[in-house]
Amino acid sequence: MxxxxxxxxxxxxxxxxxxxxxxxxxLLEATVDCLVEHGWSGTTTTLIAQKAGVSRGAQLHxxxxxxxxxxxxxxxxxxxxxxxIRAEALRLPPGRIDQVxxxxxxxxxxxxxVAALEVWVAGRTEPELRQALEPLEARVGRDLxxxxxxxxxxxxxxPPVREAVQATLDLLRGLGVANLLSDDSARRQTIIAGWTxxxxxxxxPRP
Numbered sequence: 001m002x003x004x005x006x007x008x009x010x011x012x013x014x015x016x017x018x019x020x021x022x023x024x025x026x027l028l029e030a031t032v033d034c035l036v037e038h039g040w041s042g043t044t045t046t047l048i049a050q051k052a053g054v055s056r057g058a059q060l061h062x063x064x065x066x067x068x069x070x071x072x073x074x075x076x077x078x079x080x081x082x083x084x085i086r087a088e089a090l091r092l093p094p095g096r097i098d099q100v101x102x103x104x105x106x107x108x109x110x111x112x113x114v115a116a117l118e119v120w121v122a123g124r125t126e127p128e129l130r131q132a133l134e135p136l137e138a139r140v141g142r143d144l145x146x147x148x149x150x151x152x153x154x155x156x157x158x159p160p161v162r163e164a165v166q167a168t169l170d171l172l173r174g175l176g177v178a179n180l181l182s183d184d185s186a187r188r189q190t191i192i193a194g195w196t197x198x199x200x201x202x203x204x205p206r207p
Contacts, residue, residue: 024062024072026052031073035115040122045069067129070119071136077112078140082147089151097203098196100151101168105192107144108176117177144169154203164202171195 030052034043045066049059063069085103092099107113120137123130148165149156156162175188 020062023052023054023058025076026054027059027062027069028073028076031069032077032111032115035070035073035118036111040070040118043070043118067126067132070129071132074112074116074119075136075140077115078143081107081110081112082143085147085151094153097152097200098193101172101192101196101199104148104151104168105172105175105188108172109179113176114180117180141169152203155205158205160202164199168195168199 027048030048031043034048034051038047043066045059045063046056048069049056052059059069063072085107088103089100092103119129119133123133145165148154148169152165154161154165156165171191175184175191178184179188
């Protein structure tokens with residue numbers, strides 16, 4: 001128990017805070033797993049709590065509704081994936097646009113993207129979810145755009161560059177959807193290779 005003014009108060013409070021954070025992380029990761037495995041309609045807060053190994057009371061304490069839990073999970077894993085991409089990009093040789101694009105493409109074929117698609121589709125017909133989802137997706141989109149500009153070393157003050165970077169993300173997003181029901185990797189690689197050559201020409205500041 002935390003006792004204000006007690007010299008050991010912070011020592012007793014810190015483990016509790018860490019346990020609370022650990023519980024949240026288990027719930028967030030279990031949410032994504034459930035969305036991928038069961039879809040939006042099959043994902044329930046009870047199922048998430050069971051998969052996370054936490055009580056229903058603990059789940060409700062941290063996230064009182066399914067929408068709150070799902071949105072927090074999408075945001076958390078989007079941030080984590082962005083951090084992983086930055087870390088992986090540090091190992092790439094400079095100027096390798098093709099490897100940067102391949103790295104970004106992987107973000108649109110993994111479990112997080114599948115989970116996000118489930119939420120987007122649900123938001124189309126659920127007004128409350130959509131209202132909460134729109135600002136989140138806008139923020140995630142801006143962060144991903146800025147991350148892409150940084151990885152490419154692009155000068156997006158030049159109008160063609162700004163549009164080309166956004167088109168790159170839109171292209172990768174669409175190819176990720178096409179890959180959902182069948183392995184579309186061969187066609188995807190051909191399209192990405194062609195687009196990468198065009199993007200390299202746009203990013204080159206020389207006449």
